[in-house]
Amino acid sequence: MHNIVKLVAQRMALGLLVLFIVSLIIAAGVDALPGDLCQEMQGQSATAETLEACRKEIGLDKALPLRYADWLGGILKGDFGVSLANGRQISELIGSRLGNTFFLAGLAAIISVPLALALGILAALYRNGIYDRGVNVVTLSSISFPEFFIAYILILWLSVNWGWFPSLSNVGGDTPLAERAYKSLLPALTLTLVVVAHMMRMTRASIINLLASPYIEMASLKGMTKSRIILKHALPNAWAPIVNVVVLNLAYLIVGVVVVEVVFVYPGLGELMVDSVRKRDIPVVQACASIFAATYIILNMTADILSIVTNPRLLHPK
Amino acid sequence: MSEIDRLKKQLASGKITRREFVSRMAAMGAAVAAPGAMFSAPAMAQPKKGGHFKVGVGAGSTTDSLDPSTFLDSYMQTVGNAVYSYLAVVDYDGNAVGDLAESIEPSPDAKMWTCKLRSGVEFHNGKSVTPEDVIASYRYHMSEESQSAAKSLLKAVTDIKADGNAVTFVLSEGNADFPYIMTDYHLGIMPSKDGAVEDPTSGIGSGGYMVENFDPGVKTLLKRNPNWYDENTAHFDSIESLAIKDVAARTNALTTGEIYAMDRCDLKTVHLLKRNKNITVHQSTGTQHYSMPMHTTTGPFDDNNVRMALKYGIDREAIVKTILRGYGQVGNDHPIGPSQKFYNADLPQRAYDPDKSKYYLKQAGLDSLKVDLSAADAAFAGAVDTAVLFKEHAAKSGIEVNVIREPDDGYWSNVWLKKPFCMCYWGGRPTADWMFTIAYAANADWNDAYWKHDRFNELLVAARAELDEDKRRTMYYEMQEIVSNEGGTIVPMYASYVSATSDWVGTPEKLAANWDWDGNRAFVRWWMA
Numbered sequence: 111m112h113n114i115v116k117l118v119a120q121r122m123a124l125g126l127l128v129l130f131i132v133s134l135i136i137a138a139g140v141d142a143l144p145g146d147l148c149q150e151m152q153g154q155s156a157t158a159e160t161l162e163a164c165r166k167e168i169g170l171d172k173a174l175p176l177r178y179a180d181w182l183g184g185i186l187k188g189d190f191g192v193s194l195a196n197g198r199q200i201s202e203l204i205g206s207r208l209g210n211t212f213f214l215a216g217l218a219a220i221i222s223v224p225l226a227l228a229l230g231i232l233a234a235l236y237r238n239g240i241y242d243r244g245v246n247v248v249t250l251s252s253i254s255f256p257e258f259f260i261a262y263i264l265i266l267w268l269s270v271n272w273g274w275f276p277s278l279s280n281v282g283g284d285t286p287l288a289e290r291a292y293k294s295l296l297p298a299l300t301l302t303l304v305v306v307a308h309m310m311r312m313t314r315a316s317i318i319n320l321l322a323s324p325y326i327e328m329a330s331l332k333g334m335t336k337s338r339i340i341l342k343h344a345l346p347n348a349w350a351p352i353v354n355v356v357v358l359n360l361a362y363l364i365v366g367v368v369v370v371e372v373v374f375v376y377p378g379l380g381e382l383m384v385d386s387v388r389k390r391d392i393p394v395v396q397a398c399a400s401i402f403a404a405t406y407i408i409l410n411m412t413a414d415i416l417s418i419v420t421n422p423r424l425l426h427p428k
Numbered sequence: 429m430s431e432i433d434r435l436k437k438q439l440a441s442g443k444i445t446r447r448e449f450v451s452r453m454a455a456m457g458a459a460v461a462a463p464g465a466m467f468s469a470p471a472m473a474q475p476k477k478g479g480h481f482k483v484g485v486g487a488g489s490t491t492d493s494l495d496p497s498t499f500l501d502s503y504m505q506t507v508g509n510a511v512y513s514y515l516a517v518v519d520y521d522g523n524a525v526g527d528l529a530e531s532i533e534p535s536p537d538a539k540m541w542t543c544k545l546r547s548g549v550e551f552h553n554g555k556s557v558t559p560e561d562v563i564a565s566y567r568y569h570m571s572e573e574s575q576s577a578a579k580s581l582l583k584a585v586t587d588i589k590a591d592g593n594a595v596t597f598v599l600s601e602g603n604a605d606f607p608y609i610m611t612d613y614h615l616g617i618m619p620s621k622d623g624a625v626e627d628p629t630s631g632i633g634s635g636g637y638m639v640e641n642f643d644p645g646v647k648t649l650l651k652r653n654p655n656w657y658d659e660n661t662a663h664f665d666s667i668e669s670l671a672i673k674d675v676a677a678r679t680n681a682l683t684t685g686e687i688y689a690m691d692r693c694d695l696k697t698v699h700l701l702k703r704n705k706n707i708t709v710h711q712s713t714g715t716q717h718y719s720m721p722m723h724t725t726t727g728p729f730d731d732n733n734v735r736m737a738l739k740y741g742i743d744r745e746a747i748v749k750t751i752l753r754g755y756g757q758v759g760n761d762h763p764i765g766p767s768q769k770f771y772n773a774d775l776p777q778r779a780y781d782p783d784k785s786k787y788y789l790k791q792a793g794l795d796s797l798k799v800d801l802s803a804a805d806a807a808f809a810g811a812v813d814t815a816v817l818f819k820e821h822a823a824k825s826g827i828e829v830n831v832i833r834e835p836d837d838g839y840w841s842n843v844w845l846k847k848p849f850c851m852c853y854w855g856g857r858p859t860a861d862w863m864f865t866i867a868y869a870a871n872a873d874w875n876d877a878y879w880k881h882d883r884f885n886e887l888l889v890a891a892r893a894e895l896d897e898d899k900r901r902t903m904y905y906e907m908q909e910i911v912s913n914e915g916g917t918i919v920p921m922y923a924s925y926v927s928a929t930s931d932w933v934g935t936p937e938k939l940a941a942n943w944d945w946d947g948n949r950a951f952v953r954w955w956m957a
């Protein structure tokens with residue numbers, strides 16, 4: 111166990127360094143974009159006079175390193191600061207949206223992970239049969255279409271034609287859980303269709319990979335049933351790559367869903383970030399980017415730890 | 429909703445006849461025991477109170493704020509018109525009429541405007557609306573540190589005085605159209621304290637609706653102001669306005685009944701939407717126009733012959749047909765729309781004429797011409813396609829248009845006003861004076877063609893202070909002619925506002941054309957059918 115604690119500590123330290131670098135890149139990147147917040151906010155109706163007043167008020171007349179240092183100082187004290195555009199607390203702005211994003215990702219994960227594992231195990235069990243081919247074709251097709259296309263197809267059938275689900279996922283802080291799940295089901299299904307293929311194929315491949323090993327041959331010579339071999343003997347050794355893929359997909363479900371959010375008008379973090387980038391609202395972009403980066407770092411760390419824990423050889427290195 | 433209810437509603441709104449109603453009810457096996465009242469004379473266009481109105485607006489952003497000086501697009505414009513009241517509003521005939529102001533009277537030289545305030549009006553927090561509030565609200569936009577887009581509108585205001593229950597605006601020069609300025613969506617009246625606006629972001633106004641919940645870029649919940657002074661407006665009990673930027677999502681929400689009204693229909697599919705019997709598509713052609721300004725200070729555009737060659741080199745009919753799918757009208761190279769009061773209908777419509785275009789090129793001493801045209805869809809949806817079509821049209825007269833695709837990001841700061849020839853759009857400005865003053869007057873901040881014309885500028889000042897309608901008309905007619913024939917801007921088309929409502933909601937027969945959303949006032953003007 112001692113090794114794992116050390117590993118976690120190391121990873122955390124590295125993660126913080128990565129976060130710091132990400133924040134530097136974001137600050138420089140947003141600053142390098144054409145125009146600034148004042149120009150974007152006032153759009154076509156800007157005049158030199160109002161632009162100057164705006165820049166002065168929100169401190170855009172200061173140099174970038176100064177502004178960045180201010181921001182960093184705030185973050186170290188746990189203060190995300192306020193949105194430059196409307197002066198609202200960023201923690202408040204992000205709070206409910208972050209919850210929404212996690213809820214959608216969670217819902218999609220609850221559906222997609224068991225589904226993908228089951229499909230993958232069955233595909234390994236009946237490999238090269240009609241079921242295997244069929245499930246491969248279907249999942250690969252769904253991953254190959256752009257997300258918004260799948261979303262529109264689902265809306266057309268399940269919402270417009272049959273009227274089972276609402277086409278807008280108009281959830282708020284006070285929406286009860288059941289209603290929230292119902293309203294979020296179409297986006298969650300869309301995401302499921304997008305991520306299932308990746309996990310399913312990795313499950314299938316890593317199990318099949320092991321099926322060629324001598325110990326599996328031994329097991330089948332002993333007369334074990336195919337399903338017992340796969341579930342009891344092959345799967346435990348296949349966990350590491352599967353967990354890696356599952357976790358990467360979970361990260362995707364949290365950070366990569368802005369298109370789905372837009373199509374279903376789901377108030378998640380992705381839309382907030384896109385809006386903020388468009389308006390050059392650096393503190394909000396920084397906050398969103400930090401959250402996304404932290405998600406990736408934490409989930410990757412989790413994947414590593416899980417693959418060590420599930421593998422006795424790695425758990426007790428000589 | 430059951431089929432019977434739907435039929436009843438359709439009957440009430442006149443979408444189906446009484447005979448159809450009876451036969452469809454019979455077909456469902458329902459006994460036709462409809463009360464006689466259901467057949468009572470035209471139930472249409474008869475506003476009634478109550479209901480929860482849900483709309484999807486194709487704008488809005490998480491950076492929005494309730495501060496009227498920051499209002500940028502139709503999302504906050506519609507919310508603002510519901511929450512705040514304005515001294516004046518534009519009515520269906522295009523006139524600025526008093527709203528919070530009971531009467532608006534000019535001095536003979538149009539330099540002083542006195543508004544008598546309606547008495548007994550209260551803000552949502554119970555405070556009475558006083559002349560001091562009006563003054564503070566206007567001064568808020570005029571102050572040194574103001575970032576408001578209304579600042580330049582109020583440039584001519586030198587003083588605002590309170591006199592009993594009246595407010596007097598003193599202008600540095602006469603302006604016969606000053607009441608129109610009072611209708612600007614930034615100029616909502618806010619409660620003041622000690623001569624300054626108390627909190628511009630509080631969302632407390634004196635309009636027909638109060639803010640119940642404001643989640644920028646997501647949704648706004650409004651409920652009816654119980655003390656609202658106008659019986660004929662603000663019919664809904666509550667309003668839920670959703671920011672739905674994706675046009676397909678908006679259309680789906682409308683067809684599935686999750687919203688009752690949407691703006692900016694997808695012109696490519698609007699004919700399919702029209703097939704839906706429960707949905708009405710509205711079109712109003714007002715002041716919104718797309719333009720192509722040329723910097724008249726740089727070559728080759730400093731030669732009017734070159735500008736004329738380009739103006740004759742564009743096939744407006746084809747562009748209205750392909751880019752706007754017919755939802756618009758051809759423009760005549762000046763910014764005054766066909767629905768406006770002083771629109772010069774006598775001015776011959778400029779047509780596509782490659783020969784004339786060649787003639788003007790020759791006048792400019794050129795055999796051929798190569799120009800760069802900067803375009804991005806940030807200017808308007810279809811701007812890049814318009815530029816490419818123009819390239820094809822102009823090629824026939826020996827003009828080579830090199831279309832440069834610019835990034836959408838930062839278009840208004842890096843391309844517009846900077847590149848010598850680019851695509852642009854102008855939303856509704858209610859009066860000829862306003863439009864000319866902000867974008868064609870010699871010293872205007874947004875004179876995007878850097879165009880200076882002595883006679884035009886003289887007329888502009890003279891017409892502004894002229895209170896005699898006929899004299900003004902003559903002057904504005906001449907100005908339109910000057911801009912059309914010598915101006916630095918190609919105005920190929922007026923774009924209609926195309927919106928759709930389901931039969932849950934009642935609207936006037938014809939929507940206002942000065943802005944989208946029935947002149948930005950759908951929330952106060954519409955009702956549940």
